[in-house]
Amino acid sequence: MTTDATTARSRLVEWEDPAIGATRAMSMAGLDFLRAMIDGTVPSPPIVALMDMTLVRAEEGEVEFSCEPGESHYNPIGAVHGGFACTVLDSAAGCAVQSTLPKGLGYTSLEIKVSYLRAVTAASGTLSAVGRVTKPGKRVAFAEAELRDADGRVVATASSTLLVFPVVDPAAEGAGAA
Numbered sequence: 001m002t003t004d005a006t007t008a009r010s011r012l013v014e015w016e017d018p019a020i021g022a023t024r025a026m027s028m029a030g031l032d033f034l035r036a037m038i039d040g041t042v043p044s045p046p047i048v049a050l051m052d053m054t055l056v057r058a059e060e061g062e063v064e065f066s067c068e069p070g071e072s073h074y075n076p077i078g079a080v081h082g083g084f085a086c087t088v089l090d091s092a093a094g095c096a097v098q099s100t101l102p103k104g105l106g107y108t109s110l111e112i113k114v115s116y117l118r119a120v121t122a123a124s125g126t127l128s129a130v131g132r133v134t135k136p137g138k139r140v141a142f143a144e145a146e147l148r149d150a151d152g153r154v155v156a157t158a159s160s161t162l163l164v165f166p167v168v169d170p171a172a173e174g175a176g177a178a
Contacts, residue, residue: 011072013050016043026167030101034058051087053129055095061133063095070122080120082156085147089114089158092131093143097162100136106167107141112160118153125150139164 024042025033035058036042048054051073057064067088075081090112097107120127131145141164147156 009071011070015046015049018043018046021045025106027103029103030098030105031058031060034063034095034099047087047091051084051091053088053091058095058099060099061096061136063092063099063131065092065095065129065131067127067129069120069124069127074121078121080122080124082114082116085116085120085156086112086114086158088127088129089131089145089147089156090160092129092145092147093158093160094131094162096131096133096143096145097136097141097164100133100141101164104166105164107162107164110140110161110163112158114156114158116156118149118155120149120155124155127155134159137164 021037021043024036028036033042034055037044037055038058044055051067052070053065053067055063056066065088069080069084073080073084090109093112094107094109101107127147127149129145129147131143133141133143135142141162143160143162145158145160146154149155
């Protein structure tokens with residue numbers, strides 16, 4: 001099968017240097033960092049441009065993303081790939097945990113369980129993902145997230161376990177080494 005001009009589509013993805021945000025994250029409390037991304041004083045990570053997501057709200061223990069599912073997210077059977085929903089839910093759960101962390105601590109996902117409840121297509125409209133911390137922790141934290149379509153119907157849910165750890169400035173790691 002060949003692709004011609006009548007079927008070909010394209011999408012341009014642009015982002016800022018991810019090192020800028022990563023460096024700033026080390027010097028700010030998690031909630032302050034997330035709010036700085038919302039107001040644009042800190043650039044968002046590249047994944048939000050790739051997935052067409054926007055962090056729209058951050059409170060302690062709860063965040064909200066909006067996202068636009070499109071054809072570029074489709075799987076072979078003509079629906080948005082489940083990995084899209086998983087990525088959005090993982091981001092919401094992770095950032096909810098980040099909103100509770102003091103300066104100098106970061107997180108990473110250890111485990112995520114996603115339940116897909118209905119198909120998502122470009123016609124689903126703007127999706128909203130809300131992540132909430134269910135149990136904060138000094139080494140391990142737990143969060144859940146819910147993804148809703150433009151009509152408010154739940155399309156997927158997730159529960160997540162996240163590792164909390166001290167972040168180290170890569171530039172400072174080599175300082176003092178002889």
